[in-house]
Each structure stands twice: as structure tokens, then as C-alpha cells.
Amino acid sequence: MNTEIFTNPIVIAILAVLLIVAVSFLVYFLKNRNRINTLTDEYSKEKEGLIEKYESNQEEERLNHKKEVSTLNEKYHTDTTLLNNKLSSLRQFTVDKGEYLTDLSLIQLKERLVRDEKIRETDMHILSNVYLPSRNYTNTRKIDHLVLTRTGIYMIDSKYWRGHILHGINEENFEELPYTESFFDLLELDKTKEQTLIFEKSDSKNVSVNHYNDTIDETKTTAEKLRNVLKLEYDIVPMIYFNPKDNGNYSITNYSADPSVKVLVGEEELEAFFLKYVFHGRFQYTVKQLDEIAEEIFNLNP
Numbered sequence: 001m002n003t004e005i006f007t008n009p010i011v012i013a014i015l016a017v018l019l020i021v022a023v024s025f026l027v028y029f030l031k032n033r034n035r036i037n038t039l040t041d042e043y044s045k046e047k048e049g050l051i052e053k054y055e056s057n058q059e060e061e062r063l064n065h066k067k068e069v070s071t072l073n074e075k076y077h078t079d080t081t082l083l084n085n086k087l088s089s090l091r092q093f094t095v096d097k098g099e100y101l102t103d104l105s106l107i108q109l110k111e112r113l114v115r116d117e118k119i120r121e122t123d124m125h126i127l128s129n130v131y132l133p134s135r136n137y138t139n140t141r142k143i144d145h146l147v148l149t150r151t152g153i154y155m156i157d158s159k160y161w162r163g164h165i166l167h168g169i170n171e172e173n174f175e176e177l178p179y180t181e182s183f184f185d186l187l188e189l190d191k192t193k194e195q196t197l198i199f200e201k202s203d204s205k206n207v208s209v210n211h212y213n214d215t216i217d218e219t220k221t222t223a224e225k226l227r228n229v230l231k232l233e234y235d236i237v238p239m240i241y242f243n244p245k246d247n248g249n250y251s252i253t254n255y256s257a258d259p260s261v262k263v264l265v266g267e268e269e270l271e272a273f274f275l276k277y278v279f280h281g282r283f284q285y286t287v288k289q290l291d292e293i294a295e296e297i298f299n300l301n302p
Helices: 002-007 009-093 097-115 179-187 215-230 266-280 287-300
Strands: 124-132 141-149 152-161 163-169 195-201 207-211 237-244 250-254 262-265
Touching: 097 124, 097 141, 097 152, 097 237, 097 266, 124 215, 124 287, 141 215, 141 266, 141 287, 152 215, 163 262, 179 195, 179 207, 215 237, 215 287, 237 250, 237 266, 250 262, 262 266
Parallel strands: 152 237, 163 250, 237 262
Antiparallel strands: 124 141, 141 152, 163 195, 195 207
């Protein structure tokens, strides 16, 4: 009887139909499973993309906020530094007009460089009227100006004068300048050391002679002491700057054989020096190091 069922054409047809339906369902299931897998993969990728985009936007917002805060801090630092410099210059004016004018020239130079985008505000610090105390405070040294830049630190001894300068002369120059020997004798100057004489017309018939005795040695010694106090890796460059009174008639002849001290006359020469060395010198300090050095100097002058 069972054999007859499976040989019955109707049963066979029914089984065939069922088999076709089963196979069709299996094919449909497999195809849809692949589609489901594909959709799942696409969803996962889209989700990952959205997460990545969100994280990227968050990081960009964080960086923009950090940059904005940094810009505001730098502007605050710039404004307060400029104000402190100007206040310092005004206080200094009541003490020494020549040093005030030199300080004003340096501040204006820096402002122009920053405005022309040749340097950043933090690339240069201008400090004036700085005191370098000794251990027992009996040999405190006054520094007229300090210019801190990434290419070096410059200490300026500012002289306010009118007349004609013979800088760095000693007995080796007497043959070329025979009249100067008598001034050495009159002023009791050491003929073996370089001296600086300034000839200034006092009235229609008389000429006064001034000298800056041991200026070179004092400037070099102060620069060396300051370097040691601050524990700096590089030398501080000592400079003597002659700032002409009222831009009157003046001249300078430099006979000095000592290249370690820079001698400059007039605002144009001062500006040309810093334009050359600030832009073409080799970096010695970072912006952070300049801030730290300036802070140390402020601590020396509470």
C-alpha cells in the first residue's frame, strides 16, 4: 500500500510541487540573507562614518577653541607688555631723557615689525632700566636696555650726546691723531686702554671734551655677569648706543679693535642693526625661553 502511494502520479506531482516550493524558499532566503548582510554592513559603515565625523567635528571645535583662547592670551600678553613698556618709559623719562628716547625708539621699532608681520609680538621683549643686584647689594649694576630676541640677547648702554666722537682710541692712535695724547694727559687716562672722547662745542669760542672712561670694560663685565646670573647658554651681546641730542651735528670715528662690543650711532643705525640680526641671525631661544628669561629679570627687579 505504501508503495502505491509513492508511485501514484498525483502524490508525485504534489511532492514535486513541494520540492519546488522548498527550493524556491531556500533560494529566496539565501538571496535575502545576502541582502540583509549587505544592508547590515552598509549600516555599520554609515554608523562608523557618522561617529568619525562627529569625533572629527568635536576635535576641530576643541582646536578652534584652544586657538581662540591662545589668541586672546597672546593679545592680553601683548597689550599688557606694551603698556608696561610705555609706563616704564614714562617713569624713566623723569630720570634720564636720553634713555627714554632710546627706549621709545626700540618700542616703535618693535611695533612696526609686528605690524608689518615680520615678527610676532612674542619674538621680541624690550626691557629698560634693569638693575643687576650683587650679593651684598653694594655693587648693583644698572642696565639701560635689554632686547630679548630669538636670535640673541642684546644689552644696550645708551649715551645721550651732542658732538663728535673718537671711540676706542689709545696710544696706538697717537701717531695718526697726535692732538689726542694731550687730552689723555690732561684727563689722566690710561693710554694703554681704549677710551672714548667726545668733542662738543660749548659756545662760539670753546670746545668741551668728555670721556667715558672704562665704558667698554664695564659694559662687557655687566653682560657677562647677567649671563651668569641667568645661567644662559649663549653670550649676551654688549652694545654702546650714542643717541644724538636733538639730531644735531654729530659724527663718530671708531678705532676700537675690540669686536665683542657693538658701537652704534643714531636711530637709523640702531634700527639697521636689529633688522639685520633679528631676521638673519641663527635662532638661539624659543618663545617660551624668552618668556622665562624675561620673568627671571623681572624677579631681579621686584
